[in-house]
Amino acid sequence: MIRSLSSIVFFLTLLLAWEFVARSGHYSPVLLPSPLNVLEYIWQATCDGTLWVATLVTMKRLMLGYGLGLLFGIPLGLITARFRLLQDTLGLLALGVQTLPSVCWVPLALLWFGQTEAAMLFVVVMGTLWSVIIATNDGVRAMPPIYLRAARTMGSKGLHTWFKVILPASLPYLVGGMKQGWAFAWRSLMAAEIFVTILTGFGLGQLLQYGRELLAMDQVVAVMAIIVVIGLLADRLLFSPWERFFHRRWGTGSMK
Amino acid sequence: MSIENALINIAPERIEIDGVTKSFTTNRGTIVALDNVSVKVAEGEFLCLVGPSGCGKSTLLNIIAGLDTPDSGRVLANGESVTGPGRDRMVMFQEHALFPWLDVLGNVMFGLRLKPGLNNKERKEVAKYYLDLVGLSKFQHANIHELSGGMKQRVALARALAPNPRVLLMDEPFAALDALTREQLYGDIQRIWEARRKTIVFVTHNVREAACLGDRVLLFSPNPGRIRAEFQVDLPRPRDINSVELARYSTEITTALKGFTNKQGTEAAE
Ligand SMILES: Nc1ncnc2c1ncn2[C@@H]1O[C@H](COP(=O)(O)OP(=O)(O)OP(=O)(O)O)[C@@H](O)[C@H]1O
Numbered sequence: 001m002i003r004s005l006s007s008i009v010f011f012l013t014l015l016l017a018w019e020f021v022a023r024s025g026h027y028s029p030v031l032l033p034s035p036l037n038v039l040e041y042i043w044q045a046t047c048d049g050t051l052w053v054a055t056l057v058t059m060k061r062l063m064l065g066y067g068l069g070l071l072f073g074i075p076l077g078l079i080t081a082r083f084r085l086l087q088d089t090l091g092l093l094a095l096g097v098q099t100l101p102s103v104c105w106v107p108l109a110l111l112w113f114g115q116t117e118a119a120m121l122f123v124v125v126m127g128t129l130w131s132v133i134i135a136t137n138d139g140v141r142a143m144p145p146i147y148l149r150a151a152r153t154m155g156s157k158g159l160h161t162w163f164k165v166i167l168p169a170s171l172p173y174l175v176g177g178m179k180q181g182w183a184f185a186w187r188s189l190m191a192a193e194i195f196v197t198i199l200t201g202f203g204l205g206q207l208l209q210y211g212r213e214l215l216a217m218d219q220v221v222a223v224m225a226i227i228v229v230i231g232l233l234a235d236r237l238l239f240s241p242w243e244r245f246f247h248r249r250w251g252t253g254s255m256k
Numbered sequence: 257m258s259i260e261n262a263l264i265n266i267a268p269e270r271i272e273i274d275g276v277t278k279s280f281t282t283n284r285g286t287i288v289a290l291d292n293v294s295v296k297v298a299e300g301e302f303l304c305l306v307g308p309s310g311c312g313k314s315t316l317l318n319i320i321a322g323l324d325t326p327d328s329g330r331v332l333a334n335g336e337s338v339t340g341p342g343r344d345r346m347v348m349f350q351e352h353a354l355f356p357w358l359d360v361l362g363n364v365m366f367g368l369r370l371k372p373g374l375n376n377k378e379r380k381e382v383a384k385y386y387l388d389l390v391g392l393s394k395f396q397h398a399n400i401h402e403l404s405g406g407m408k409q410r411v412a413l414a415r416a417l418a419p420n421p422r423v424l425l426m427d428e429p430f431a432a433l434d435a436l437t438r439e440q441l442y443g444d445i446q447r448i449w450e451a452r453r454k455t456i457v458f459v460t461h462n463v464r465e466a467a468c469l470g471d472r473v474l475l476f477s478p479n480p481g482r483i484r485a486e487f488q489v490d491l492p493r494p495r496d497i498n499s500v501e502l503a504r505y506s507t508e509i510t511t512a513l514k515g516f517t518n519k520q521g522t523e524a525a526e
């Protein structure tokens with residue numbers, strides 16, 4: 001209760017300060033819209049449906065790309081951690097490619113796929129996959145080998161060891177990797193939506209870009225705010241339950 | 257198979273260690289952890305291994321468990337060559353090695369879940385039986401990090417006992433505990449050993465502990481790891497760790513231990 005209260009007070013203060021600065025008249029309202037302008041835009045764009053559609057389009061792309069990134073990233077990370085040959089090949093590749101900022105994939109995607117959904121998907125998957133591989137790989141390698149030995153004496157082998165020992169033992173890292181992958185997926189999707197203009201869907205990134213072109217700063221700021229809110233929601237719904245679980249089990253995450 | 261069957265005493269196993277040699281090569285050089293070690297452990301025997309740090313006790317235990325393979329020599333369990341881990345030989349590791357992602361009951365259930373012939377309800381009952389045996393039934397839903405060191409060792413004991421192994425390999429299980437908890441566990445382990453008929457190989461640094469628990473105590477010396485002496489402890493059970501007779505045995509063993517470690521010290525100095 002006190003915690004949500006402190007959050008609310010903090011964000012309200014932030015909004016008030018912003019409103020105050022916007023009203024002071026030091027900055028042109030074209031460059032610095034007030035929170036009320038932004039809210040007004042959000043209200044109006046929600047009513048005419050623009051915002052819903054854009055959010056839906058973006059979320060669909062995000063979920064698909066992120067999902068694929070996890071689907072391939074987690075298993076690949078698991079096996080690169082356990083087999084030296086893969087560690088020295090795929091692991092090294094992931095380590096290197098992971099350092100590429102996701103925007104760097106856009107030119108390649110445009111040349112290969114043109115202005116299509118596939119280009120968009122490609123950028124998101126590339127943005128997510130490698131960091132998930134690295135995080136999973138690190139998690140498995142940080143696992144104390146005694147767990148494997150203990151499991152073996154109790155008759156665990158093969159898939160059982162993968163699912164009942166290696167995977168849960170690296171859970172804290174996995175969730176960290178999934179969070180990082182999520183952040184990377186967002187970054188790459190926004191890059192893709194800003195650079196890839198297609199007619200099959202008009203996402204938040206494109207809304208952002210048009211806002212800039214029309215000098216509609218309220219629109220720009222509104223889209224940014226929505227992205228932040230979606231990010232927080234995802235954290236609360238997707239990752240927090242896992243984090244709470246392993247903090248409770250492992251006894252980690254001490255906080256005053 | 258019913259729960260009674262799962263709990264029923266099974267015949268303990270005979271272990272033969274036959275000329276086992278194991279060395280480790282690191283960038284600091286080669287260490288002969290075990291040099292041609294041969295031991296016969298009788299069915300239902302409680303054998304204690306004592307020796308200074310680094311003399312290969314854990315290595316020997318790992319080889320019996322099937323977790324490590326010897327460079328030469330072999331280990332037979334009931335006449336059959338050991339090629340890997342088996343549910344007939346359970347290990348209590350030097351570190352407790354409990355799984356932090358499972359609660360207490362989940363840890364004890366881990367080995368049972370892999371044991372065929374029982375349904376989940378029966379498995380749960382077996383697990384609870386052993387948690388009760390080590391006095392932790394109240395903590396079945398506790399997380400591992402919420403337990404004290406002694407409680408963790410008890411869970412590890414319950415986990416090792418639950419699949420009803422014929423051999424129990426224990427690596428300094430009580431080293432990290434306070435004297436009182438330890439004394440209590442000496443009582444427990446003797447009770448369990450007598451009631452459940454198991455062959456136990458027990459590693460310790462504590463000579464008194466070895467004399468208290470073992471039918472036989474083997475003394476190891478390091479570099480290369482070898483068996484240096486053997487003591488038969490013929491005292492009635494249950495034994496009290498503080499008894500005078502036991503003190504006699506432990507003095508005798510300590511003297512022998514000092515004898516060859518000192519000699520080794522001078523050998524090394526020369
Ligand atoms: N995996 C390994 N790699 C390299 N050296 C090892 C390895 N395992 C054991 N050794 C070496 O083998 C020797 C015996 O080790 P071991 O763990 O069996 O000793 P120990 O008798 O159990 O000692 P302690 O009483 O301290 O537990 C030591 O010198 C150790 O450094």
Ligand SMILES: [Mg+2]
Nearest residue numbers: 313314350427
């Ligand atoms: Mg040891």
